[in-house]
Each structure stands twice: as structure tokens, then as C-alpha cells.
Amino acid sequence: MRGPETVDTSNTFTDLLESDKERFREQYKAEYNEISDGSALDLVESEFTNEIKPAFEVFKAVKDAFHPDNEDGYRTEYEVSFTDPLCEISPNPADLLLTETNRREANLCFVVCEPSGENSDLWPTRINEIVNIVGGHETELLEQIGHSDKEVNHVQYLTVTLKEEYPDVQFRHLQHGAPDEYAICTVDDDYEPEDGEDAEKEYVLRYEDGTIEHGKLHSPLSDGIDYKEAKNRDVYLSLKAPPIISLQETLMSLLTEQHGEVDEPREFNRDDFLNRFRDLCLVGPVGEQKDTVFNSRADELLEIAKKSGILIYGDSDDIHENRDFRAMYKQGNTTAGLKHSVKSKIFDSRIQNKKAEMAFETVEDQFQPRGGYESGVNDF
Structure with missing residues (x-):
């Protein structure tokens, strides 16, 4: 279970006195355990449908x-x-x-x-x-x-x-x-x-x-x-595109091109991903500062893909060539299989965090501190 501090974007929990933090944790844990994985997944899917897409x-x-x-x-x-x-x-x-x-x-x-x-x-x-x-x-x-x-x-x-x-x-x-x-x-x-x-x-x-x-x-x-009169093939993404979109578009473009060109088209190195992501984003002239921002975002996406099981990496026996990563999706059409794999695995990886967000929001609305807030004490 993720703790309340992991989703405390407003510092509501952080600023509580220790005695109130214990009470908050107890209420948060009870609320968290009441939320089913299914209801959290429904909300994750709804956010994708109503906001991301x-x-x-x-x-x-x-x-x-x-x-x-x-x-x-x-x-x-x-x-x-x-x-x-x-x-x-x-x-x-x-x-x-x-x-x-x-x-x-x-x-x-x-x-x-x-x-x-x-x-x-x-x-x-x-x-x-x-x-x-x-x-x-x-x-x-x-x-x-x-x-x-x-x-x-x-x-x-x-x-x-x-x-x-x-x-x-x-x-x-x-x-x-x-x-x-x-x-x-x-x-x-x-x-x-x-x-x-x-x-x-x-x-x-x-x-x-x-x-x-x-x-x-x-x-x-x-x-x-x-806007349907022509398709701009010079740009597909922005750096701020949500991970599910960025990973779908970048991996699909990279792996589709590799089919027929290499023995293991699902496998690639970090630089392959970074260069393809850069091509799709059209970030303009790249100086040292922009390069740092870009590389950081690409590494964030790779980390998300690793944690959610979209990519295997390291010394895994499933990586056949001397590459950094291998994309995991069912056999068949690369485009459909890969897009479905990215979406479903990111959805699943978001369930526990979404439960934490839902529980925190409920407790935050209802909680009454007895000892005030740390920030209030420190102001005097």
C-alpha cells in the first residue's frame, strides 16, 4: 500500500503534527482498503478517455x-x-x-x-x-x-x-x-x-x-x-505528452521500422529510443539546456516502461541480442499488439497510485486536525 505522503501534493499531510499524522494514516488506510482495484482501474480508464485522448x-x-x-x-x-x-x-x-x-x-x-x-x-x-x-x-x-x-x-x-x-x-x-x-x-x-x-x-x-x-x-x-486536409508528418508528439501516448507512438515507430531490418526487431538501445523520440517531437534547435530537458524526459519514459513491464532490460535471458531493452507484447500485428500492451500495462501500473489518490482525497476532505499544522507553529 502506498502511504499518504506519496500523493500529498498539497502538503496537507506533511504539515500535520505527528499526533494528527497517525490519525490521518489510520483513516487513510481504512479508506484505501475499501477501494477495489476495479473501481480504481475504471477511473484510470476514464481519465484516459476524457482527458488524455x-x-x-x-x-x-x-x-x-x-x-x-x-x-x-x-x-x-x-x-x-x-x-x-x-x-x-x-x-x-x-x-x-x-x-x-x-x-x-x-x-x-x-x-x-x-x-x-x-x-x-x-x-x-x-x-x-x-x-x-x-x-x-x-x-x-x-x-x-x-x-x-x-x-x-x-x-x-x-x-x-x-x-x-x-x-x-x-x-x-x-x-x-x-x-x-x-x-x-x-x-x-x-x-x-x-x-x-x-x-x-x-x-x-x-x-x-x-x-x-x-x-x-x-x-x-x-x-x-x-485540419484533415493534410497530415503533418514532421511532428507527432510534444515532450509533455502523457507517457501512454509517448510510449505508444515512439515504440510503434521504432519497432515497425526495425521489422525486416534486424534479427530481433523488438530489441533496441537507449540511444535508438532517444533518437526516435526526438524525431517525433520536433523540439527545434537543440542546445545544451534543451538537450538536458529532452534526455531527462526520454529516460523518464523508459523508466515508466520498465516498471510497468512494457520493456525488459538488463541481463534478462529474454534479450537475445546485445541490446538494452526488449518490448513485450503478444505475437501478431506490431501496431495493434504494441499499442494494446502499452495501454493495458500502464493502466495496471496506475491502479495502486490511483487508489492512494482516491483515499487521500476522501480523508483530506473529512479530516479535522486536533493539534493544528506544523507550518502554523513554525510561523511564530
Whole structure:
């Protein structure tokens, strides 16, 4: 059983006096034991369906919409430069950087992909994290996009979410905490054209609310961009993609390519994984700082894959060649078998942690400290 300290993100348990910690532990243990593995697994699967998959679908829609082969997106003259802008300076919510340049100026657009409107009150906060970083690093951004001879003109910030999740969002409540250059767009995978519109469009990325000052970006987004018109094969992931998505995409790409090329296509070295992950992420120019961030994330993913049983490693007799890892999945189609293996094993590995989170949340809501909190005592 995982202890309450392992899921105490709010320091509620940490700040309790020792006498109260014992009471908290007892209540936590009782609550934990009441939660079945099945109910925890149901919640893990629900999070994947309602949060992880939608956010990834939004990410794919945006990166495909702004590919040069997409006629609608090409009208904006904006393209995806790279994922995870300024991640080497500080972790931030930006998933994609779109850029448009002319003879003298560069226009930047930072995109955050949100799975739903459930936490829309936090959207301005997440956007402002990016604003605070961009302000002092425009020179680095210009260098990274290959236009250090130009000046930054417009800087746009976009939140993109699913259309079906947007009706519950009240933009007037969001705009007070957001920068002036902030707007919301939606991804609609069941678009029904109005009279006079292109009846062939079914998948639309469209402007909803807020301010987009640059006409080149505003007009096509207001009309709607059919994001299924082209596929951007230069980028598949962001560094922040959840492990289940990153491992599925990276392992599938790596092992599929190795079939027919090597005797043991399921086996690979750390550098093979790192290089393939880098190719899929399109992180842009890599300096020492960004390289450190990237390598750290790749190693985190490999560690998760090892702990969940997706990969075997070390001196295992099941590794036939002199390689670091071997992917474990049932015989048959590599794509289907591997994707299912990654998903099911990560789901299973999350059960105990999810039970801990559920138990902690319940006890945290009900617990009444008798001796106050350590932080309160130490303040005097």
C-alpha cells in the first residue's frame, strides 16, 4: 500500500503534527482498503478517455492544420516551427509554436491544447506562465526559428479545446485574467456547415472568442480550417505528452521500422529510443539546456516502461541480442499488439497510485486536525 505522503501534493499531510499524522494514516488506510482495484482501474480508464485522448486529438488537429500542404492553413502563412517552446528556460504549458515571417518581422503564436473546459478557470493562469517567459526571451526565439535578423511583431496566445466541451466555458470570465492577445479556438470533428459554407468540411479548427489581431491568422481561423486536409508528418508528439501516448507512438515507430531490418526487431538501445523520440517531437534547435530537458524526459519514459513491464532490460535471458531493452507484447500485428500492451500495462501500473489518490482525497476532505499544522507553529 502506498502511504499518504506519496500523493500529498498539497502538503496537507506533511504539515500535520505527528499526533494528527497517525490519525490521518489510520483513516487513510481504512479508506484505501475499501477501494477495489476495479473501481480504481475504471477511473484510470476514464481519465484516459476524457482527458488524455482528447488533448492528443486537439494537438494533432492543430499541427495538421498548420502544415503547408493544408490549403486552409496555408492561407494564414503560419507554420509549426517546433513543440515545447522555451522548455529549456522553464517548464511551461505551451505545446506548439506557430510562426509567420516577412521581410522585416516575425509573428509568433503559442498554442496550449486543453482536453476539456472542466478546468477552464485555469486557462488564463497557464497562458500567463507562457507570457512571463516569452517577455525576456524573444531574441532566443528568433534565433531558434532562424530569423535573428528580424523583430517580433505580433505575439498571439491560443487555447484550443474540443468544440463539444466549449459551450460550458464563459469567456468573459476568462478574459479579465488573460493577456490582450488571447483567444480560444475549438476542434470540431462533427462539423455541420451552415448555409453557404463549404459542405465538404467535416473536421474544423475554428476561432471562437477573444482577440486575434493579426489578420492573416484571424480570417482563416474565423472561416474554419479543415485540419484533415493534410497530415503533418514532421511532428507527432510534444515532450509533455502523457507517457501512454509517448510510449505508444515512439515504440510503434521504432519497432515497425526495425521489422525486416534486424534479427530481433523488438530489441533496441537507449540511444535508438532517444533518437526516435526526438524525431517525433520536433523540439527545434537543440542546445545544451534543451538537450538536458529532452534526455531527462526520454529516460523518464523508459523508466515508466520498465516498471510497468512494457520493456525488459538488463541481463534478462529474454534479450537475445546485445541490446538494452526488449518490448513485450503478444505475437501478431506490431501496431495493434504494441499499442494494446502499452495501454493495458500502464493502466495496471496506475491502479495502486490511483487508489492512494482516491483515499487521500476522501480523508483530506473529512479530516479535522486536533493539534493544528506544523507550518502554523513554525510561523511564530
